[in-house]
Amino acid sequence: MAVAARVNEERYVVGIDFGTLSGRAVVVRVSDGAELGGATHHYPHGVVEDALPGSSRRLPPDWALQVPEDYREVLRTAVPAAVRDAGVDPARVIGVGTDFTSCTMVPTLADGTPLSELEDLRDRPHAYVKLWRHHSAQPQADRINRLAETRGEPWLARYGGLISSEWEFAKGLQVFEEDREVYDRMEHWVELADWIVWQLCGAYVRNACSAGYKGIRQDGTYPGTDFLGELAPGFERFVEDKLDHPIGSLGGRAGTLTAQAAAWTGLPEGIAVAVGNVDAHVTAPAAQAVGPGQMVAIMGTSTCHVMSSDVLREVPGMCGVVDGGIVAGSWGYEAGQSGVGDIFGWFTRTGVPEAYNQEATRRGESLHELLTRLGAEQQVGQHGLVALDWHSGNRSVLVDHELSGMVVGQTLATRPEDVYRALLEATAFGTRMIIETFRDAGVPVEEFVVAGGLAKNQLLMQIYADVIRLPLSVIASPQGPALGSAIHAAVAAGAYSDITLAARSMGRVHAHAYQPDEGRARRYDQLYAEYVALHDHFGRDPGLMRRLRAIRRTALEEEVG
């Protein structure tokens, strides 16, 4: 009887994580964060890279667009399916929170209508959503960086010295320069993290995280009209005309669910809708890691590191530092490694011989599992190798995408499992380099908390603990971002007074699941010293790798020409 009564009193929140290819909704119990049900909806148009829907005209290289209606479909299908899967009464859902890939941008009218949904603009590529990995605004980014450095713009250091082609200004300048009509008709240049919230509550609130990390908003202001005018005449009013908008704090309430959105989702009209957020950053509270010095690594194809701190410092090579960028009231730091799981995947696809496939099949293992098992059988340093994890360039701390990967120490006795383990270790060394750079800049790192798909590789986790000499905690939810969004929904609904408190009840972590082993750590200190030597030789004075890229480009042009 008491239990039944309690069940009837339970309240729930819905977290929705919008990824690159699909959106996933999770229903979470407010009292303890239990994930009761979930559902995923794949975007019908996926990533638009070849041609616009219904068109045969090829898009240029490095374009990556999306179709806004795909996101609304997630609201209409995945949310009701998740509630059904959870078996809860929708009437007991008190809030909804969201997170999105970033920096993903869309040009809209004043009411939030994407320009791609206007009849006369549906064949204009620049009217569509520019996905985070739309990379064709690199020339614009290069000019932004050069000019900012020349003018000594104070905000540049907050981004480790470099603005990315993925971010709001480079993408916005590309629209301005390549399709002036779309630019002129655009009334807002909107992060999708905020656009989806707008769809839910009918109000446009710009979230502090995106505005800070991707929108160059620092100390309450943006790059000035002088800077913008010098960048491109006519672009002076980009901030005031298209970008600037009232800021909402993370965990704040953007508004309440509209009748329209209630009809889409099957949730009660009027419940709280949380301010939008970014997938990596929203994961920190899901792992109970919003305190100073708790670095959260979301480890998948690449790794994103986020960490809160009481202090503001300029850390060389970080992606950014933003006031309230992870939780309101703290400085949120972000760094990243551009290739991690991608490198392991590349190696298993291209560098492992047939006999290993046969052995893996025989044992019912994946190649990753086989190589991990074989790699785990050896002592630290036994393979005699050290690698640089730059196959996809280096984000932090060198911020150089012309760098490339290498493995040193190969002999005729070197086996695939040796190289695989050396690649795992190289990414751990890359993480240690980031941690030490933060520490050297005066931002302490005390604990390492892992989320993301790679957390399930126990050898990898132990290597990280041994290499970085820190206790390593692992998020206990397989849906970190969606759980994080649900936590934000609970705070927006008033169930908790702030994110830190909500995280304590609703977050899920295996605290200190891995401890460094002193013997292995000492051996890794030796190997890390060699990694640093290679890192500085090839990275700090990157002549050789850049010249190899230049030679390659010339050769490729000749082949095409």
Place this chain on the structure above:
Amino acid sequence: MAVAARVNEERYVVGIDFGTLSGRAVVVRVSDGAELGGATHHYPHGVVEDALPGSSRRLPPDWALQVPEDYREVLRTAVPAAVRDAGVDPARVIGVGTDFTSCTMVPTLADGTPLSELEDLRDRPHAYVKLWRHHSAQPQADRINRLAETRGEPWLARYGGLISSEWEFAKGLQVFEEDREVYDRMEHWVELADWIVWQLCGAYVRNACSAGYKGIRQDGTYPGTDFLGELAPGFERFVEDKLDHPIGSLGGRAGTLTAQAAAWTGLPEGIAVAVGNVDAHVTAPAAQAVGPGQMVAIMGTSTCHVMSSDVLREVPGMCGVVDGGIVAGSWGYEAGQSGVGDIFGWFTRTGVPEAYNQEATRRGESLHELLTRLGAEQQVGQHGLVALDWHSGNRSVLVDHELSGMVVGQTLATRPEDVYRALLEATAFGTRMIIETFRDAGVPVEEFVVAGGLAKNQLLMQIYADVIRLPLSVIASPQGPALGSAIHAAVAAGAYSDITLAARSMGRVHAHAYQPDEGRARRYDQLYAEYVALHDHFGRDPGLMRRLRAIRRTALEEEVG
């Protein structure tokens, strides 16, 4: 009639090449070097690495022995079979010549009986033949080198500054220190190149090539008793008691075929037996490449470079320079690359995924052929890679077997054929480094002549021509060493006055089969500059690679311990 008469006047020679696993006899026409027939005999005992024949006692690591009777079997089986295969009248054979792996050594009695054939010594490992790749005398070699350097021994520079553990002194000192009874009963310490000649003609003649390159014989003398006594008390008389013996010039006659050897081989008693020779060096005349500046590369699992010159210079990192070491009257230079085909083989075994095997099977190609074809489809530099070819250490010009291989420039787009081509190119860069070191030391290199199994890879040959910017000739005989031995037999028999003349008639080469292409050569100049930068960074100051080896050794000891 005239033709038949000519055939009846034709004379023949037999060349016998004693390799690591088998001996091969070839019957060659004296007038034009035509190879009329051949036969191979595999050594029944192969390489003895685990235990002596009939024993279960394990040999220590890095031992590699052989059984002398196996070589006599080649005389008894392969020679008559080759004559039958050629269909010539044995009575028209006028000489026999041989070459052997080197430095391969045997302790004998005064009459040439190997100590391993004495009843009371057959269970003593040190009584057997020590094959060239018996590597357990490294501590002895290290001590020889340290002492020679300390004492400023003048002969050290003739060997690029380093005496190998494979050579006569290190192996002899090992016998002295590890089995004094065998050492004391040994009356000669004999190169197998000379022992096999002794079996044929009943006389012990020490060939100038082995004595010079492997026996530290320079300017007519050996290391002195002072040096030897300081090396090991009691070892003072090693040269005069065991090693020193009259020298025979290459192409000279060691003696005539004994009745016993005539019975074994089916050849006429009394015909000329040439002075012994080494497999790599004997190949030069077979490729018509005995003139100054003609560098012959015998390219297989490793590469051996031999070249004659009018000048004596000290070339850093060469294997050796010997008066009359290739042809009498010239300075013979030798250099080497310790891993070439071995590296390509290692990569195809360990670094190529299943789909490539399937594609190769479908097309009826080997993996090497598939990777070569795919590698040939790209422009120079297109893969964006540069590699160091040190997977088996570096012989010339760094003389450091603690070095290791590496590939720089890998990205997520790097394919197996890219790495394969980069490895081919790395060995070509290694060859260019050797050529430039010779030139810088004042020894010109004008032409590059390739023998050995890798000569059939056309992509590899063209890469070498482009990288070294020299016309590249290719030997036209698949049995270079055996043909070279036959040429020496013809000179020993008096059919030609010297090796140079004999080579002109009997050698076979596709002269200038490959020419460098200026466009590709220019691009390779750029990549070679990067190779040199890596070579000098990792090779001239080899801290990192040596430390990796040390870390690996410690880890392996821990695993065993």
